[in-house]
Amino acid sequence: MLGDVGPVVLVGAGKMGMAMADGWLDAGLSPDRLILVDPNPSSSVRHKASTVGLTIYQSVPDKDAQVIVLAVKPQVADDVLASIKPAIGDDSVLISVMAGISIAKMEKLSGCAKVIRAMPNTPAQIGKGITGVFSNRAVDPQDRMIADNLLEASGDVVWLNEEDDINKVTGVAGSGPAYVFYMVEALAEAAETNGMPPEMAMRFARQTIVGAAGLLEYDNQTSAEQLRENVTSPNGTTYAGLQVLMSEDGLVPLMEKTVRAAVERARELGEDE
Numbered sequence: 001m002l003g004d005v006g007p008v009v010l011v012g013a014g015k016m017g018m019a020m021a022d023g024w025l026d027a028g029l030s031p032d033r034l035i036l037v038d039p040n041p042s043s044s045v046r047h048k049a050s051t052v053g054l055t056i057y058q059s060v061p062d063k064d065a066q067v068i069v070l071a072v073k074p075q076v077a078d079d080v081l082a083s084i085k086p087a088i089g090d091d092s093v094l095i096s097v098m099a100g101i102s103i104a105k106m107e108k109l110s111g112c113a114k115v116i117r118a119m120p121n122t123p124a125q126i127g128k129g130i131t132g133v134f135s136n137r138a139v140d141p142q143d144r145m146i147a148d149n150l151l152e153a154s155g156d157v158v159w160l161n162e163e164d165d166i167n168k169v170t171g172v173a174g175s176g177p178a179y180v181f182y183m184v185e186a187l188a189e190a191a192e193t194n195g196m197p198p199e200m201a202m203r204f205a206r207q208t209i210v211g212a213a214g215l216l217e218y219d220n221q222t223s224a225e226q227l228r229e230n231v232t233s234p235n236g237t238t239y240a241g242l243q244v245l246m247s248e249d250g251l252v253p254l255m256e257k258t259v260r261a262a263v264e265r266a267r268e269l270g271e272d273e
Ligand SMILES: NC(=O)C1=CN([C@@H]2O[C@H](COP(=O)(O)OP(=O)(O)OC[C@H]3O[C@@H](n4cnc5c(N)ncnc54)[C@H](OP(=O)(O)O)[C@@H]3O)[C@@H](O)[C@H]2O)C=CC1
Pocket: 011, 012, 013, 014, 015, 016, 017, 037, 038, 039, 040, 041, 042, 071, 072, 073, 074, 076, 079, 080, 097, 098, 099, 119, 120, 121, 122, 174, 175
């Protein structure tokens, strides 16, 4: 699927960058068309690179890239945007997954005309991510197709209407896997409080979330609400538990506060410009 794409320059071989790189390699991107740039890669990244035949570069090569993907922390955006100039030609497309950093800033500091913001999430690593995407006007249908090909290797892709939608996607789906992992931790803690030994508590909590997520995928025509109701016997145990979780000060207001904090932080990261 990605046989014709590249060269792709990926700047930042961290958690998100490598999650996407795994997806691209699985989707057929040839390792010699993926240029991985990271001045200080971890030992696991070095191991992965040597296993699949990827070269890791200290800095961006002085050669026009078809696509440059930025997967570095927003805090180093200024330096990194300036450093990628040697790889930018007239037709290069810049795709950034950095939270907060605006298209205007990327155009200005990198000199790249075609800029796309994408917000993926770490399930990209197993092709089960979802990515929100927004581009500037210079990005043409051919560029969008290349971006689609790359991003679809991570899972679903949704093109957005406004740049601020990226901040909303960040708070819901970019950060979202962490909320679910924390739910596992909280469920395990609650199991322990109710008398389960720690190892057993984590085993039951983790597999419960794995199983529930699996059902959402397997039974994808059935709403989450219906799946919940399928568990809930009249006046049974689930009903008793949900009375707490669905109360006025239960999960909904907590989730609203959680997502609002993340969305606002994404907007703030953009304001530090
Ligand atoms: N993690 C996630 O779930 C998601 C993250 N994102 C976005 O992805 C970006 C990366 O996040 P994440 O992967 O978690 O962070 P990581 O810290 O895991 O990855 C960033 C990588 O970039 C490296 N790096 C630092 N400076 C440079 C440089 N000048 N050139 C090349 N590489 C450099 C870092 O090296 P070192 O560690 O040595 O500094 C690190 O390996 C962020 O902007 C974040 O907003 C978006 C969606 C989800």
